[in-house]
Amino acid sequence: MLSIQHIEKQFGDVQALSDVSFDVANGQIVGLIGQNGAGKSTTFHSILNFITYGGHITWQGHPLSTKDFDHIGYLPEERSLMAKLTIEQQIIYLARLKGQHAKDIRPQIDDWLAKFAVKGTRKSKISDLSKGNQQKVQLICTLIHRPDLLILDEPFSGLDPVNADLLEQAILDAKQRGAAIIFSSHNMENVTEVCDSLVMLRTGHVVLHGTLQEVRSQFDKTELFVTTPWSPDKLAQLPGVLKVIPRQPGQYRLHLADANAGRAIFQALTHGEYIEEFSQQPPTLDEIFRLKVGEADA
Amino acid sequence: MILGPFVMLGLVLGITYVSSQSNASSTKVAVVSPTPQLRQNFLASHPSNIESTIKTVPAAKQALHKNHLAGYLVLTQAGHQVRADFHWNQSLDSGVKAQIQNYLTQAQQRQNYQQAQLTPKQQQALQQAPQLKQLIAKKTGAANTAKMISFWLIVTLIYIILITYASITAQEIASDKGTKIMEIIFSSTTAVSYFVGKITGILLMILTQIVIYLLGGWAIYSWALSQPHFHAMWEQYRTLISTVIHNLLNLNLLYLLLGVILFTLVAAYSGAVVAKAEDASKAAQPITLLGMVGFFATFPFQNNLDALPVKIMSYIPFLSSYFMPLRIINGTVSLETQWISLALALLTVILLAEYIGRRYQKLMLQTDSHSVWQHLFKHHH
Numbered sequence: 001m002l003s004i005q006h007i008e009k010q011f012g013d014v015q016a017l018s019d020v021s022f023d024v025a026n027g028q029i030v031g032l033i034g035q036n037g038a039g040k041s042t043t044f045h046s047i048l049n050f051i052t053y054g055g056h057i058t059w060q061g062h063p064l065s066t067k068d069f070d071h072i073g074y075l076p077e078e079r080s081l082m083a084k085l086t087i088e089q090q091i092i093y094l095a096r097l098k099g100q101h102a103k104d105i106r107p108q109i110d111d112w113l114a115k116f117a118v119k120g121t122r123k124s125k126i127s128d129l130s131k132g133n134q135q136k137v138q139l140i141c142t143l144i145h146r147p148d149l150l151i152l153d154e155p156f157s158g159l160d161p162v163n164a165d166l167l168e169q170a171i172l173d174a175k176q177r178g179a180a181i182i183f184s185s186h187n188m189e190n191v192t193e194v195c196d197s198l199v200m201l202r203t204g205h206v207v208l209h210g211t212l213q214e215v216r217s218q219f220d221k222t223e224l225f226v227t228t229p230w231s232p233d234k235l236a237q238l239p240g241v242l243k244v245i246p247r248q249p250g251q252y253r254l255h256l257a258d259a260n261a262g263r264a265i266f267q268a269l270t271h272g273e274y275i276e277e278f279s280q281q282p283p284t285l286d287e288i289f290r291l292k293v294g295e296a297d298a
Numbered sequence: 299m300i301l302g303p304f305v306m307l308g309l310v311l312g313i314t315y316v317s318s319q320s321n322a323s324s325t326k327v328a329v330v331s332p333t334p335q336l337r338q339n340f341l342a343s344h345p346s347n348i349e350s351t352i353k354t355v356p357a358a359k360q361a362l363h364k365n366h367l368a369g370y371l372v373l374t375q376a377g378h379q380v381r382a383d384f385h386w387n388q389s390l391d392s393g394v395k396a397q398i399q400n401y402l403t404q405a406q407q408r409q410n411y412q413q414a415q416l417t418p419k420q421q422q423a424l425q426q427a428p429q430l431k432q433l434i435a436k437k438t439g440a441a442n443t444a445k446m447i448s449f450w451l452i453v454t455l456i457y458i459i460l461i462t463y464a465s466i467t468a469q470e471i472a473s474d475k476g477t478k479i480m481e482i483i484f485s486s487t488t489a490v491s492y493f494v495g496k497i498t499g500i501l502l503m504i505l506t507q508i509v510i511y512l513l514g515g516w517a518i519y520s521w522a523l524s525q526p527h528f529h530a531m532w533e534q535y536r537t538l539i540s541t542v543i544h545n546l547l548n549l550n551l552l553y554l555l556l557g558v559i560l561f562t563l564v565a566a567y568s569g570a571v572v573a574k575a576e577d578a579s580k581a582a583q584p585i586t587l588l589g590m591v592g593f594f595a596t597f598p599f600q601n602n603l604d605a606l607p608v609k610i611m612s613y614i615p616f617l618s619s620y621f622m623p624l625r626i627i628n629g630t631v632s633l634e635t636q637w638i639s640l641a642l643a644l645l646t647v648i649l650l651a652e653y654i655g656r657r658y659q660k661l662m663l664q665t666d667s668h669s670v671w672q673h674l675f676k677h678h679h
Contacts, residue, residue, distance in 0.1 A: 080478035097486035
């Protein structure tokens with residue numbers, strides 16, 4: 001388990017991290033969300049000892065040291081590989097830094113290239129690959145030594161939906177074999193799909209922390225999804241409806257002033273008859289994210 | 299790059315060979331004279347380089363025009379005076395001029411004696427000439443030339459190797475600066491071992507180059523020895539060449555190596571402190587400057603290697619790489635002193651490696667906008 005307790009970091013006058021605490025259990029995926037500059041990369045850099053910090057970070061109960069490096073897989077935010085090398089040379093070089101033997105890694109390369117649908121052979125030069133393919137090779141470098149702790153800084157950025165699915169599958173595979181995984185993302189959809197729990201940072205502070213359900217249930221069920229022949233104008237006149245957002249023809253999302261308004265709206269819409277859809281929910285992660293960011297700006 | 303000097307050497311030898319070949323046909327001289335006795339005497343006293351088949355002025359002129367002759371000499375006797383007219387395509391070589399002058403003097407002297415009707419005893423008395431004898435201590439002369447050649451060879455060699463590798467190292471490391479690959483590497487291994495590995499790699503590259511030069515130099519030397527036309531030169535300069543080689547292949551090599559390590563370390567440091575990878579070319583500036591200072595500082599002392607500044611600078615790391623080899627060449631330094639200076643350089647290498655290794659990770663991951671100079675001279679927090 002990776003345990004982060006009360007870490008603090010200051011750059012000059014800027015408080016980059018302030019009393020940040022959370023755990024990542026083995027076999028669990030934690031999503032770290034927050035705006036640019038919220039402190040996500042600084043948290044990762046603290047875990048990896050790239051910077052000094054206040055507080056404690058432990059891995060499997062002891063402070064993280066160079067001895068643990070072989071069990072860490074780290075994907076930095078911007079991608080960067082050694083352009084002069086071939087795919088094979090690059091993968092083997094980085095794997096050997098992780099204490100792997102070339103003879104063990106070499107036979108796996110083709111499988112990994114196929115798994116991530118990399119366009120190119122093991123002999124292709126890194127510089128000849130497209131940006132997306134370079135990113136996939138970098139992912140392979142992060143995963144091939146089967147790390148127990150995976151730290152992925154914005155792994156989904158720049159990936160198309162097909163490739164994002166491949167990455168998602170790879171992360172879930174790593175979770176399956178018991179790796180502790182932490183990744184940052186701007187894309188709430190990815191977080192919703194793969195994370196067991198999430199941590200939201202705002203200007204260095206933890207503002208949300210828990211499982212997806214726990215986080216969402218901290219908010220009232222003010223979002224109402226309905227399918228009805230009613231016109232948007234008519235829906236807007238229902239008591240407690242603040243906003244009507246059309247989704248599809250005949251499908252709407254109603255934003256309520258108060259979760260308790262739901263009961264009266266149900267009565268008015270159905271009159272006790274069958275209705276195809278009536279679902280009252282807390283805000284989506286995306287909305288919560290906006291909400292929390294909005295709080296700071298207010 | 300490694301083959302550069304060999305290519306240069308090959309080019310120079312090739313050009314020299316080709317130009318000597320093209321000149322070969324035109325070094326002979328013809329001698330023409332209406333007085334056969336004069337011509338015969340000249341031929342008898344100067345048998346080499348004479349084209350003896352040409353006996354008339356028109357034939358000589360034609361041959362000269364066709365470049366088959368370097369020139370021709372017309373010997374005449376008017377009354378009691380001997381006269382020589384030399385027709386050549388360039389001004390007289392001083393050696394040739396002396397030869398002719400010598401011959402003319404002798405011929406004229408014979409004429410004068412005959413004219414004066416001197417007795418053999420009187421002739422002998424007049425032939426009495428003063429004596430000038432040069433007494434050169436051959437060994438010292440050669441040793442000084444050897445020192446001079448060794449001085450220039452070693453100083454230039456050190457300078458070129460230091461500057462070349464310092465800038466390669468600085469640029470190599472600066473180009474890694476701020477790249478995310480460094481984050482991946484530092485999440486895999488310690489900065490110190492990465493730094494030491496990088497420096498070791500560069501040093502092995504330098505060593506390979508030095509070994510190639512030594513082997514190449516040895517091969518050329520052996521080849522030159524086996525060539526008959528170099529034999530005379532080898533005999534003449536045997537002492538000189540072996541002294542120079544001895545001066546290069548002693549503790550001086552160790553100084554060169556240690557100097558390279560020192561300069562490489564500082565180069566790596568200046569590479570690591572540049573603001574961003576794009577500034578890589580600026581990274582080598584401080585170390586290049588240091589190398590140049592050492593190089594030019596030796597100039598005033600090339601004829602005065604016993605001077606006090608030389609002694610002082612032969613202990614100061616970085617400068618000692620230039621100055622101690624010079625003192626060793628001069629032969630005025632004890633082995634003890636050499637080891638003390640070496641130990642100082644080694645200590646500096648260890649301290650520098652330790653210091654830079656410790657700061658390497660922070661330097662490589664940070665991307666602030668301080669200049670190389672600001673970093674080198676400011677105190678770090």
